[in-house]
Every structure is written in C-alpha cells, then in structure tokens.
Amino acid sequence: MAFARWLTSPQNPRFAKTIANRLWKHVYGIGQIEPVDDMHDETVAENPELMAALTNLMINLKFDTKEYLRILYNTKTYQREATRAETDVLAYHFPGPVLRRMTAEQVWDSFVTLAAFDNPNAYHKPSSKGETNILSVDVTKLTGEEL
Numbered sequence: 001m002a003f004a005r006w007l008t009s010p011q012n013p014r015f016a017k018t019i020a021n022r023l024w025k026h027v028y029g030i031g032q033i034e035p036v037d038d039m040h041d042e043t044v045a046e047n048p049e050l051m052a053a054l055t056n057l058m059i060n061l062k063f064d065t066k067e068y069l070r071i072l073y074n075t076k077t078y079q080r081e082a083t084r085a086e087t088d089v090l091a092y093h094f095p096g097p098v099l100r101r102m103t104a105e106q107v108w109d110s111f112v113t114l115a116a117f118d119n120p121n122a123y124h125k126p127s128s129k130g131e132t133n134i135l136s137v138d139v140t141k142l143t144g145e146e147l
Helices: 004-009 013-028 047-061 065-073 102-114 128-135
Strands: none
Touching: 013 047, 013 065, 047 065
16 A cells, blocks of 8 residues: 555656656657656656646646646647648657547547438447347358348
C-alpha cells in the first residue's frame, strides 16, 4: 500500500509527467516525450518548459484527467487544422493535432451511422444467439451475395 501511495502521489514527478504526456499524445497524436512508454531521468521533452507546465497542471488538478483533457481540447493549438504531412517526432513543434487513422470502434460507429442514417436508433446489437449464428458461418463456402 505504501508503494502504491508513493507511486501515485504528487511528490512522484514521473507519475504526473507520464500521465500528462500520455494524454497530450492522445489529444495531439505525438507526445512531448516519445516514445511515451520509454521515460527515463535523462529523457528530454520536445519542449521542456511546456512539459513542466503540463506536469504542474496535472498535479494542480489533482490528476483530474477529464479536466486536463478539457483544457487541452480548448487550446488554440488543438483548434488549428490537423497536420496531414508525415511528421518527424523529433522535430514536430505542434502547429496542430496530427491527422490519425480512426480506431476500429470509430470506423464501426461510422458504418452504423451511414447504414442507419434515417433512424440511428434502429440498429441494435444482435442477441447472443444471433452472434453465434453469424460467427459459426463458414465464409469460404458462401457466395458474395449470400455473405
């Protein structure tokens, strides 16, 4: 218990820095420290002053990640047009968020929205029996029309 309390306490600067950097990457597509899972004492952020401010913000918010994200999403930097060009992680100065691929869940939600655009509430997840029937289909034996 003592280790867990220390690990997540404001006196552990790496915890706040790690959380702040991971959420920064979630919002902007590239972390201040890359890769985000390789943080050491000698690791230097792309913008050390900004990383220090983000770390202090996380501590001052008492690790309220929802409020931290709200602040990031309301910055002028986030409001700028997304960067479409290939980015060099070591030389990206955050003119705006990086354009990223959608997650599988976002793609699925988009398909459902397109398929049920006139009544988005019409789609319901199949029952467990319906899922079993779908998953047990041998697609190698179906024609394209049957599929």
